[in-house]
Amino acid sequence: MAASTMASNSNDRTVLYGTLLLVCQVCFALTPSAAAFNITYIQEDLNGNCWQYIRYRGGLVYSHAGYGGYASNADCKLTITTEHRKRIHVRFETFDLTESINCYQDEVVVYDGKTFSSLLLSGTPYGLCGNGMPPQYTEMVSSGNIVTVRFITDGIVSDNQGFSLIYTTFVPDEELTGEDSDCFMCTDGSMCIDNSLVCDGLENCLDSSDEEYALCFDDPNDDSYSSFTWLTWMGTIFGVVVAFAVVLIVAIAVIVYCCCRSANRRSRNNQCQYNNNMNGAAHGPGYATQMHHNGRSGGYIAPPSSRYGPSQVTSGYASSEDGYFGNNSVTYHAGHHQTMVALPPNA
Secondary structure (H helix, E strand, C coil): CHHHHHHHHHHHHHHHHHHHHHHHHHHHHHCCCCCCCEEEEEECCCCCCCEEEECCCEEEEEEECCCCCCCCCEEEEEEEECCCCCEEEEEEEEEECCCCHHHCCCEEEEECCCCCCCCECCCCCCCECCECCCHHHCEEECCCCEEEEEEEECCCCCCCCEEEEEEEEECCHHHCCCCCCCCEECCCCCCEECHHHCCCCCCCCCCCHHHCHHHHCCCCCCHHHHHHHHHHHHHHHHHHHHHHHHHHHHHHHHHHHHHHHHHHHHHHHHHHHHHHHHHHHHHCCCCCCCEEECCEEECCCCCCCCCCCCCCCCCCCCCCCCCCCCCCEEEEEECCEEEEEECCCCC
16 A cells, blocks of 8 residues: 555656646747847856857857856856957956956956967956956957957955956958958948847947847838737737646646545545444454455454454455465454464365
8 A cells, every 4th residue: 555655646746747847848938038149158167177169250258157256266268269351349248356456366368369378458468357347448359260268266255246248250341342241230330240140139239230120120110010010929928828827727737636636545544544443443352354355355263362352253265366375374353453374284
């Protein structure tokens, strides 16, 4: 009985966990992606050499994952490479590092290349630190197609929030008439960025012209478009709500079913125990009740003497294939107690 109950409980938990997983998967599938651009964390491989190499045309870089402070006693690097004859524009969005003289505690260094001997785009030889980026270093432009960002922290734990930056591949002016001239020119004329960066959810242009509504969507002045857009969004929202409601109802039904099933098992067990107790109480000490096992019943004989009082006797057999002693066995019943013993072959 105990093994059966444990197996049944395990099955119920499996059904419940599977339903909850299905709810999460459906909700995730119905939720639009928050970002179509690349996201990279510099402090990622802290147990290794902490040096990443990526080849994207644009993206967002964070100093570390999470909302807490960045890791201490680390030296992490990120090398960004793009196609030949193109350049990389780096723009810091947020910047909050420990303030120190000559940035000897925590600092960020940006190199115009792959090695530490490359030209420093960050200007000062000791890197950048503090709360807020100096205006002259907010934007940096490589002279080639490689940029390396190095983030160094000392052994003192910091509560500062780190930094974030946007890097963008663009075609320099001298290449605009070449084979790489097929690009998107920002409205302010500052950069001609790769077409794959347009309407990706990240503002690569300084004037945000690559993410303008009129560019990324159809003409908002078209009444038919506006009506269609409104109906489309309403239909999408309605579909998401209905799907979520259906999944929620199914989850609740499974939970209620599991709870009721568990309650019924406990009720049956309590009823069986109650019946056994009532049998013993009704017939008095020493009464031998008849036991059924898998459809087979057996009679029982009382021992010659029992401290529970005299027992009544019936005759019969017990099934050997179910773990009993076969025909050569008897079970002594005395009140609420019973004992099965094997008889001699000639008994």
